[in-house]
Amino acid sequence: xxxxxxxxxxxxxxxxxxxxxxxxxxxxxxxxxxxxxxxxxxxxxxxxxxxxxxxxxxxxxxxxxxxxxxxxxxxxxxxxxxxxxxxxxxxxxxxxxxxxxxxxxxxxxxxxxxxxxxxxxxxxxxxxxxxxxxxxxxxxxxxxxxxxxxxxxxxxxxxxxxxxxxxxxxxxxxxxxxxxxxxxxxxxxxxxxxxxxxxxxxxxxxxxxxxxxxxxxxxxxxxxxxxxxxxxx
Ligand SMILES: [Zn+2]
Ligand SMILES: [Zn+2]
Numbered sequence: 001x002x003x004x005x006x007x008x009x010x011x012x013x014x015x016x017x018x019x020x021x022x023x024x025x026x027x028x029x030x031x032x033x034x035x036x037x038x039x040x041x042x043x044x045x046x047x048x049x050x051x052x053x054x055x056x057x058x059x060x061x062x063x064x065x066x067x068x069x070x071x072x073x074x075x076x077x078x079x080x081x082x083x084x085x086x087x088x089x090x091x092x093x094x095x096x097x098x099x100x101x102x103x104x105x106x107x108x109x110x111x112x113x114x115x116x117x118x119x120x121x122x123x124x125x126x127x128x129x130x131x132x133x134x135x136x137x138x139x140x141x142x143x144x145x146x147x148x149x150x151x152x153x154x155x156x157x158x159x160x161x162x163x164x165x166x167x168x169x170x171x172x173x174x175x176x177x178x179x180x181x182x183x184x185x186x187x188x189x190x191x192x193x194x195x196x197x198x199x200x201x202x203x204x205x206x207x208x209x210x211x212x213x214x215x216x217x218x219x220x221x222x223x224x225x226x227x228x229x230x231x232x233x
Pocket of ligand 2: 052053054055061062063
């Protein structure tokens with residue numbers, strides 16, 4: 001049986017070799033990145049991260065923004081290899097990348113939220129519920145890894161907004177105001193909220209507002225990418 005499994009493994013890896021998510025190079029192990037991409041990828045230094053805005057201390061925007069979530073970690077900077085991987089995931093719909101994101105997110109949670117007991121995981125919803133649920137797929141994989149319930153429809157998007165990437169922080173805040181709603185009341189729970197790309201934090205802030213309004217005790221956020229672009233200083 002073992003021999004059979006080995007043969008199947010060899011056939012599968014010959015047809016579908018494991019490739020580096022960053023550069024596409026064929027890997028002879030089951031890692032997600034080749035050595036070069038792993039050395040190059042722009043991870044935030046979790047020792048130096050400001051847990052209020054999720055950015056490294058020298059990029060901290062806390063004096064410009066007051067968020068309603070309890071804490072935020074952004075795992076990677078929004079540039080280079082990490083940006084390429086995240087954009088390929090989101091826009092080329094490479095769903096299998098979620099395993100890489102879940103691994104990195106769980107590592108960050110183990111480092112920064114080690115003392116928090118979460119009750120469930122949910123995600124920033126996308127407007128098209130039947131489309132590519134980019135944050136939801138990651139949140140589901142994180143929940144599975146942490147052995148926590150995943151509340152798929154906890155948050156819903158009720159208002160379509162114009163594309164946000166060129167909006168200022170203030171425009172974003174008003175764009176997302178009441179964009180989301182919760183679908184059930186909750187009480188005294190610690191929520192782990194997942195997003196793929198955090199820009200100003202306005203979306204996470206609005207989702208946290210709704211979760212707190214629904215009865216959550218605290219909302220801890222993690223996003224794969226975090227950037228400081230478009231912040232009005
Ligand atoms: Zn590579
Ligand atoms: Zn900060």
